Structure formats: structure tokens, C-alpha cells
Amino acid sequence: MKILVCISKSPDTTAKIAFTDNNTKFAAAGVQWIINPYDEWYALVKAIEIKEKDTSAVIHLVTVGPADVEPIIRKALALGGDEAIRVNADSQDSFYVAAQIAEIARQGGYDLIFTGKETIDYNGSSVGGMIAEMLNMPFVGLANHFELNGNTSTITREIEGGEEKVEVDLPVVVSCQQGMAEARIPNMRGIMAARTKPLKVVEPAAADSLTEIVQFELPPAKEGVKLIPADNPAELIRLLHEEAKVI
Amino acid sequence: MSVLIYIDQSEGHIKKAALEALSYGSQLAKQTGTTAEGIVIGTVKDDLGSLGQYGITQVHQVANPQLDHLDAQVFTGILAQAVQLTGATIIIFPGNADGKTIAPRLSVRLKAALVSGAVGLPDTTNGFIVKKSVFSGKAFARVSLKTDIKIITLNPNAFPAVVSATDAKAAVVPFNATLDATKVKSLSVNKVKGDIPxxxxxxxxxxxxxxxxxxxxxxxxxxxxxxxxxxxxxxxxxxxxxxxxxxxxxxxxxxxxxxxxxxxxxxxxxxxxxxxxxxxxxxxxxxxxxxxxxxxxxxxxxxxxxxxxxxxxxxxxxxxxxx
Missing domain, CATH: 3.40.50.1220 (TPP-binding domain)
Incomplete structure (x- = not known):
């Protein structure tokens, strides 16, 4: 069993969101970077759970980014995983990133490819499906439960207003969300072991980008809260009905 | 060049997300001087013709009960054929789980630029630029789509479902697509109890x-x-x-x-x-x-x-x- 887990870095969930260079670049100065939570809590931890049941399983991590993503991938290795691959390129868009990961996957011959359901910065929710198409593999998106029986997986995925349980033979690409696994924190042994785990750097494959971010903008600031006295809930209902017109 | 909208169905019913996509697609068609058509995959209990009131002229339907459950690979194959049939250059998906599962595959199949989480109509004055939600709602990005065929996935509830022509009927046209082998087998569907998802x-x-x-x-x-x-x-x-x-x-x-x-x-x-x-x-x-x-x-x-x-x-x- 060979598992590939796709890891992306993202700004910490509490990071202040601001832009520079005429609103064309994210203001990264002073920002704390983390493993994208969906990649870490759900995709990676699920892979670790599988390996805990089947010790012969091998977990590889892959990330696309310049050298400054290495602390993130080391942190992922501290949680678990046997080795990591960094594709030495700036991630230009989802298509470009998917093309890099698909190339790594072709060489590695994986049975399972896990991604998070989206990154918390770009919110594209696209890379998993793209990789699957590039590799001609089935894809199950927004999965919240995954079980393996030999060469067959049983996966629960989100659908409009509920869930669907599906059965797919390996190999398969799965994008993972809440419910998939319980978040963990790396222990000291893991952190020490991560230092010596192999981290291979490869140069990017030739690939196009199909989109480009022209400019960022921040939403208009809220006008400020209108406080209603606690002993007059009727006034709140009146405002919601007559002013906001939402009830 | 037309706008093709993927009409998501769940248990045979057309849901709000699909109506939002239809409204968005037909307004975009008006903006770019073309027509909007829909495609629905699987069997449907609701009246598809009445979707004309959201501004679409035709609904292509692959009414095959084997397609009542999503296999993104099979659906991508159908949609690629529908794009060829209709000559669509813009494809719209609702921003729900099914949209997010199919759209990226179709993007690769057609090598068409994809923007997900759109919050407004594209700016087509100079190129094709779509505003999308980023940083989990804390900011927006204006994204340029650089290919001839473009795919847009909407942010849920960002664009209202608007009835633009009350009595208009869309023509429901059967669509015979060639189907790839199914790899994702549906075992069961569990709808969340309660009234509204x-x-x-x-x-x-x-x-x-x-x-x-x-x-x-x-x-x-x-x-x-x-x-x-x-x-x-x-x-x-x-x-x-x-x-x-x-x-x-x-x-x-x-x-x-x-x-x-x-x-x-x-x-x-x-x-x-x-x-x-x-x-x-x-x-x-x-x-x-x-x-x-x-x-x-x-x-x-x-x-x-x-x-x-x-x-x-x-x-x-x-x-x-x-x-």
C-alpha cells in the first residue's frame, strides 16, 4: 500500500489578511505559516491511521513550493509519513500544481492519493479532482469517512443535504474534510525522527497555468453593531423585519 | 459559443444551488450576447421545462437511471460531449459538493481555466475576470481566465435565483451520450434529518x-x-x-x-x-x-x-x- 498525501502551506487561521504591491500580493511579512488544516488534520492523519493498521503501508508527502515551505513539510513528517518530495516551483494556479503532483504520482505508482478538501487561502477545492483526471483515476470529493478492505475502499462523501456512501477500487484520489480523522499533535519522538527522514527536491515538470490572480480586495468594513437592550427583544425582531428585511 | 449550466439534481429534485447557477448563467449569456442552456444527468421528478423561467432555452437530459448517482469521471465524459454538441465556451457549476467534484476534472479534460467560488458576474470588458472569495471569506481575488473555454463554480448563496421570464418554457432535449465505465458505486444515501439542509x-x-x-x-x-x-x-x-x-x-x-x-x-x-x-x-x-x-x-x-x-x-x- 503506497499512499501519497498532498501538503500545502497556508497562513495561520488567525493571520491578518492584507495585501501589498497595489493589492496584487498577499502581505506575508510577519505571517505565521501552518500546514493547510484540511491537509493536516484530515488527509495526513487519515493516512497515518491506515499505516497504523497496516504497518507495511508507505506514506509519501508531496508539496509544491520554494525552499521556504520546508519547515511546513518537516512538521508534516513529524506527524507521520516516511518521506517527502518538494517540487521546487512557485505554485501558479491549481492546474499547474495538479500537473506537478500528477507527475510525482506517475513516477511513484500510488494506491491512494489524499488531498485536503481545499486550502484555506485560495479555497479552490480543485487540485484533487484535477490530479485524478490527469491520472485517469476515480475521484471522491469532500469525503468525511474512509475505510479500506483489501483493494476496495468504502468512502462517505458530502452531497447536497446529506451524505452518500460509495465503494471504489484502488487506486483512487480522495479529498478529505472534517470527520475523516481526529486532529493530532506531533510528539517529541516524531519531531526528532522527522529531522532525518528523506526530503527529496525535484525540479518542476513543464506545465501551463490557466488562470492568474489580477488583484485582491478586502470586503467593505462593517458599519458597526447596533446594540439592542436585553430587556427589549421585540426591538430586535422589529429591526430584522423592517430594517434588515430578513424575517 | 453559448453558456452551459450543469443542473445538479439530488434524489430527482432540482435544488437551490442549481437555480442560482441557472440565473447566473442566463445573465452571463445576456451579458455576452449568447444563449444559455442547461444539462441534467440522471432521472428527475421535477418539471425541467419550467426551468425556462430562469432564462435558459434548452435543457439537455441524459435520462439514464444508472446516472442518478455521481461518478465524476463518467459525468465529466458526458459534459465534455455536451460542450462539443452545444459549442459552449462557458460552463457554470453550482458551488456544492457535486460541482466541486466534477468541475476540476472537466477543467483538465477540456484544458479550460477554472475559477471556483465566484461571487459575481465576470468582467468581460477586457479579458474575462471573475471575482472569487479567498482566505475563507476574508478577502476577494479578481482572477483572469486565460483559455478559450472557461469554467466557473459559484459560491453558494452569492448569487440569487432570479425568475426572469415567468411563463417561459425550456425545451427538454434527450441527449445520448457515450458513457465511460463506472468506477464509483453508490451504496447508500443518507439525507440529513430535519427540514432544510x-x-x-x-x-x-x-x-x-x-x-x-x-x-x-x-x-x-x-x-x-x-x-x-x-x-x-x-x-x-x-x-x-x-x-x-x-x-x-x-x-x-x-x-x-x-x-x-x-x-x-x-x-x-x-x-x-x-x-x-x-x-x-x-x-x-x-x-x-x-x-x-x-x-x-x-x-x-x-x-x-x-x-x-x-x-x-x-x-x-x-x-x-x-x-
């Missing part, structure tokens, strides 16, 4: 740790029911198993954008706000006047939820004329 609800009443325990959710449910809305909760609440995981809204749960979000006993951590800050109107009820949620709210009551909410319920009953 959270992702579709226009009013959401949400509770946090301030409610002290699952036994106190009766008033949250009652208020939601009276308002015709759904219930939600914060992450600590679902982590403590007071409420099911699918009710968790926030950065790592569901991101929602209802017209009205009522937060009861939720302090408003930045991770929670990321999931709800696209709500049109936010009401916060919290006994701590320093709760950060008040900064993101439109209306607030500083008070004890156990005193305030029952009174609110009485006031809503009066408004709705419920005894």
Missing part, C-alpha cells in the same frame, strides 16, 4: 459553548423552526459531541452565507467568523460585551441567552401570528 438555509440559528450543554438546544431548534431556518453550531460544540459534525460552521467546518445568521453564546473566534462572515445579516447574543463576535455583527444583544432567546421566540410567534 444547512447549506441551503436562508436563516441559520447557531449555538456555542455559552449554551452549556446539548440539553439546552431546544430553544435554538424552536427559534430556527419558527423562522424557517436551520440550526448550526461552533466547533467546540461539535467536538464535544453536543451536536453532529455536519452542523459545525467555521473555517474547518461548513462555510455558509445565509441572509440571517443568529449566533447564540458563540464568542466569535476568527476561525468561526471565517465560516459565517458572508452572511448578509449577523445577530449576536452573548452575555460577554467583550465577545469579538460583536465587532462582526449587525445587531447584538448583550444578555443571558437563557433569558433573551425565549423572549425572542415569543416575539417571532407574535410576528408570524403563531399562537
Amino acid at each position: 444547512l447549506s441551503e438555509a436562508e436563516i441559520v440559528v447557531s449555538g456555542g459553548r455559552g449554551l452549556k450543554g446539548p440539553e439546552n438546544w431546544g430553544m435554538v431548534e424552536e427559534l430556527a423552526k419558527l423562522l424557517g431556518g436551520a440550526t448550526a453550531c461552533s466547533r467546540p460544540v461539535s467536538d464535544s459531541d453536543w451536536r453532529p459534525h455536519h452542523e459545525h460552521v467555521g473555517q474547518t467546518g461548513l462555510a455558509i452565507a445565509p441572509n440571517l445568521y443568529i449566533a447564540i453564546g458563540i464568542s466569535g473566534a476568527i476561525q468561526h467568523l471565517a465560516g459565517v462572515n458572508r452572511s448578509k445579516t449577523i445577530v449576536v447574543i452573548n452575555k460577554d460585551p467583550e465577545a469579538p463576535f460583536f465587532k462582526a455583527a449587525d445587531y447584538g444583544i448583550v444578555g443571558d441567552a437563557f433569558e433573551v432567546v425565549p423572549q425572542l421566540i415569543e416575539e417571532v410567534k407574535k410576528l408570524k401570528g403563531v399562537a
Whole structure:
């Protein structure tokens, strides 16, 4: 069993969101970077759970980014995983990133490819499906439960207003969300072991980008809260009905 | 060159997300001087012809019961054929789980630029630029789509479903697509009990740790029911198993954008706000006047939820004329 887990870095969930260079670049100065939570809590931890049941399983991590993503991938290795691959390129868009990961996957011959359901910065929710198409593999998106029986997986995925349980033979690409696994924190042994785990750097494959971010903008600031006295809930209902017109 | 809209169906019914996509697609067609058509895959109980009122001229249907459940690979093959048949240059998907599962595959199959989470119509004055939500609702990006064929996935509830021609009927045209072998086999479907799925609800009443325990959710449910809305909760609440995981809204749960979000006993951590800050109107009820949620709210009551909410319920009953 060979598992590939796709890891992306993202700004910490509490990071202040601001832009520079005429609103064309994210203001990264002073920002704390983390493993994208969906990649870490759900995709990676699920892979670790599988390996805990089947010790012969091998977990590889892959990330696309310049050298400054290495602390993130080391942190992922501290949680678990046997080795990591960094594709030495700036991630230009989802298509470009998917093309890099698909190339790594072709060489590695994986049975399972896990991604998070989206990154918390770009919110594209696209890379998993793209990789699957590039590799001609089935894809199950927004999965919240995954079980393996030999060469067959049983996966629960989100659908409009509920869930669907599906059965797919390996190999398969799965994008993972809440419910998939319980978040963990790396222990000291893991952190020490991560230092010596192999981290291979490869140069990017030739690939196009199909989109480009022209400019960022921040939403208009809220006008400020209108406080209603606690002993007059009727006034709140009146405002919601007559002013906001939402009830 | 036309606009093709993927009409998502769930258990044979056309849902709100698909109507939003139809409205968006037909307005985009008007903007670019072309026509809008829809495609539906699988068998449907609802009247497809009446979807003409959302401004589309035709609905192509692959009415094969074997396609009632999604296999993204098979559906991508069908859509690629539909794009060829219609000559569509813009394809619209609803921003729900099925849209997010199919659109990336189709993007690769057609080598067509994909933007997901669109919040408005494209700017077509110079190129093709779509505004999308980024940083979990904390900012927007204007994204240029650089290929001839373009794919747009909408943000849920960002674009209203608009009836543009009340009596218009769309022609329902059977579409015989060649089908790839199915690899994803549907075993069972489990619809969330309750009336309105959270992702579709226009009013959401949400509770946090301030409610002290699952036994106190009766008033949250009652208020939601009276308002015709759904219930939600914060992450600590679902982590403590007071409420099911699918009710968790926030950065790592569901991101929602209802017209009205009522937060009861939720302090408003930045991770929670990321999931709800696209709500049109936010009401916060919290006994701590320093709760950060008040900064993101439109209306607030500083008070004890156990005193305030029952009174609110009485006031809503009066408004709705419920005894």
C-alpha cells in the first residue's frame, strides 16, 4: 500500500489578511505559516491511521513550493509519513500544481492519493479532482469517512443535504474534510525522527497555468453593531423585519 | 459559443444551488450576447421545462437511471460531449459538493481555466475576470481566465435565483451520450434529518459553548423552526459531541452565507467568523460585551441567552401570528 498525501502551506487561521504591491500580493511579512488544516488534520492523519493498521503501508508527502515551505513539510513528517518530495516551483494556479503532483504520482505508482478538501487561502477545492483526471483515476470529493478492505475502499462523501456512501477500487484520489480523522499533535519522538527522514527536491515538470490572480480586495468594513437592550427583544425582531428585511 | 449550466439534481429534485447557477448563467449569456442552456444527468421528478423561467432555452437530459448517482469521471465524459454538441465556451457549476467534484476534472479534460467560488458576474470588458472569495471569506481575488473555454463554480448563496421570464418554457432535449465505465458505486444515501439542509438555509440559528450543554438546544431548534431556518453550531460544540459534525460552521467546518445568521453564546473566534462572515445579516447574543463576535455583527444583544432567546421566540410567534 503506497499512499501519497498532498501538503500545502497556508497562513495561520488567525493571520491578518492584507495585501501589498497595489493589492496584487498577499502581505506575508510577519505571517505565521501552518500546514493547510484540511491537509493536516484530515488527509495526513487519515493516512497515518491506515499505516497504523497496516504497518507495511508507505506514506509519501508531496508539496509544491520554494525552499521556504520546508519547515511546513518537516512538521508534516513529524506527524507521520516516511518521506517527502518538494517540487521546487512557485505554485501558479491549481492546474499547474495538479500537473506537478500528477507527475510525482506517475513516477511513484500510488494506491491512494489524499488531498485536503481545499486550502484555506485560495479555497479552490480543485487540485484533487484535477490530479485524478490527469491520472485517469476515480475521484471522491469532500469525503468525511474512509475505510479500506483489501483493494476496495468504502468512502462517505458530502452531497447536497446529506451524505452518500460509495465503494471504489484502488487506486483512487480522495479529498478529505472534517470527520475523516481526529486532529493530532506531533510528539517529541516524531519531531526528532522527522529531522532525518528523506526530503527529496525535484525540479518542476513543464506545465501551463490557466488562470492568474489580477488583484485582491478586502470586503467593505462593517458599519458597526447596533446594540439592542436585553430587556427589549421585540426591538430586535422589529429591526430584522423592517430594517434588515430578513424575517 | 453559448453558456452551459450543469443542473445538479439530488434524489430527482432540482435544488437551490442549481437555480442560482441557472440565473447566473442566463445573465452571463445576456451579458455576452449568447444563449444559455442547461444539462441534467440522471432521472428527475421535477418539471425541467419550467426551468425556462430562469432564462435558459434548452435543457439537455441524459435520462439514464444508472446516472442518478455521481461518478465524476463518467459525468465529466458526458459534459465534455455536451460542450462539443452545444459549442459552449462557458460552463457554470453550482458551488456544492457535486460541482466541486466534477468541475476540476472537466477543467483538465477540456484544458479550460477554472475559477471556483465566484461571487459575481465576470468582467468581460477586457479579458474575462471573475471575482472569487479567498482566505475563507476574508478577502476577494479578481482572477483572469486565460483559455478559450472557461469554467466557473459559484459560491453558494452569492448569487440569487432570479425568475426572469415567468411563463417561459425550456425545451427538454434527450441527449445520448457515450458513457465511460463506472468506477464509483453508490451504496447508500443518507439525507440529513430535519427540514432544510444547512447549506441551503436562508436563516441559520447557531449555538456555542455559552449554551452549556446539548440539553439546552431546544430553544435554538424552536427559534430556527419558527423562522424557517436551520440550526448550526461552533466547533467546540461539535467536538464535544453536543451536536453532529455536519452542523459545525467555521473555517474547518461548513462555510455558509445565509441572509440571517443568529449566533447564540458563540464568542466569535476568527476561525468561526471565517465560516459565517458572508452572511448578509449577523445577530449576536452573548452575555460577554467583550465577545469579538460583536465587532462582526449587525445587531447584538448583550444578555443571558437563557433569558433573551425565549423572549425572542415569543416575539417571532407574535410576528408570524403563531399562537
